Amino acid sequence: MSALKAEKKVAVPTSALKSFLSGGFGGMSLIAAGYPFDLVKVRIQTSSLYRGTWDCLSRTIQADGVLGLYRGMLAPIVAATPVFALNFLGYNMGQRLAVELLQGQKTGSLTTNQILFAGGFSAIPGTLLMAPMERIKCLLQVSGQGGVSYKGPLDAVVSVYKASGIRGLYTGSALTLLRDIPGSTTYFACYELLKRIMIPEGTPREKVNPLTVIVAGGLAGIARWTVAIVSTYILLRLSDMY
Numbered sequence: 757m758s759a760l761k762a763e764k765k766v767a768v769p770t771s772a773l774k775s776f777l778s779g780g781f782g783g784m785s786l787i788a789a790g791y792p793f794d795l796v797k798v799r800i801q802t803s804s805l806y807r808g809t810w811d812c813l814s815r816t817i818q819a820d821g822v823l824g825l826y827r828g829m830l831a832p833i834v835a836a837t838p839v840f841a842l843n844f845l846g847y848n849m850g851q852r853l854a855v856e857l858l859q860g861q862k863t864g865s866l867t868t869n870q871i872l873f874a875g876g877f878s879a880i881p882g883t884l885l886m887a888p889m890e891r892i893k894c895l896l897q898v899s900g901q902g903g904v905s906y907k908g909p910l911d912a913v914v915s916v917y918k919a920s921g922i923r924g925l926y927t928g929s930a931l932t933l934l935r936d937i938p939g940s941t942t943y944f945a946c947y948e949l950l951k952r953i954m955i956p957e958g959t960p961r962e963k964v965n966p967l968t969v970i971v972a973g974g975l976a977g978i979a980r981w982t983v984a985i986v987s988t989y990i991l992l993r994l995s996d997m998y
Contacts, residue, residue, distance in 0.1 A: 772848045779844025783836040791832065792825035835889070842881040847944055850877030868945075875944030879936040887932050888925040891916070935987045943980035947972055 796812045806812035816824050854870035854877075866874065892912045895904075906912040916924040950972035955964055 772845060775848035776841045776845040779847075780837045780841035782844070783838075783840025784833055786840070787829065787833045787836050788826075791829045795825055795827065839882050839885055842885055843878050843940065846878035846881040847874055847940075849881070850874030853877060868949075871948050872941055872945055875941040876937045878944060879933060879940040883929060883933050883936060886936075887929040888913075890932055891925055891927055894928075935984070938987050939980045939984040942983045943976050946979045947976035950975055 792813075796809055796816070799812050799816070800806050800809065806815065813825075820827065851866060851870070851874040854866060854873040858867075858870050858873060892909055895912050895916070896906060896909065904915070906915060913925070920927070951969070954968050954972060
């Protein structure tokens with residue numbers, strides 16, 4: 757009986773567009789929720805004016821109001837929104853491929869193995885966008901340290917393109933996938949598993965408590981970053997070797 761319960765199925769999304777839009781909105785929400793903490797962290801790390809987190813937080817609000825906590829947020833939102841949109845679109849595409857390629861029900865539902873496949877596949881579309889960004893970011897981080905110097909992101913993009921074409925912008929893409937696939941697989945697998953545990957089977961979607969979904973997503977996010985830290989460390993070691 758427990759084995760059967762472990763193989764409860766989750767509905768396949770019916771709309772790729774809905775997955776794309778919800779992923780983009782989720783990315784915007786993620787940045788909006790975490791940005792004030794990131795701003796405070798950076799200010800504490802780069803200035804001796806603050807005695808601690810709460811001192812920095814209160815002084816920022818006193819000087820600039822609550823909106824001051826969101827200064828500079830536009831750039832990360834612009835960068836993160838399409839990445840998350842593609843990630844969730846990739847999960848939708850992965851689910852559909854899993855139904856066709858892997859053994860299981862073909863009636864709009866997924867087994868655990870199919871969810872794992874779809875979660876791993878979800879990293880691929882995002883990597884198509886993220887890999888060039890990661891490449892340029894790494895080049896700028898080491899710019900001027902005994903090698904080529906770049907004036908900024910645009911200069912780095914132009915220089916790499918002139919030297920190696922589009923292929924040059926995607927150097928290291930395989931390593932980026934090695935980093936992102938385990939994290940994406942972990943996230944979606946944990947998210948679906950936690951929803952199965954927390955939401956009674958047969959509950960209509962409109963009756964699901966949003967807080968339950970938020971908790972499932974938050975715990976899945978913790979699991980994802982636990983895996984991502986390890987895979988990022990391995991990625992950095994491989995980068996040093998090659």
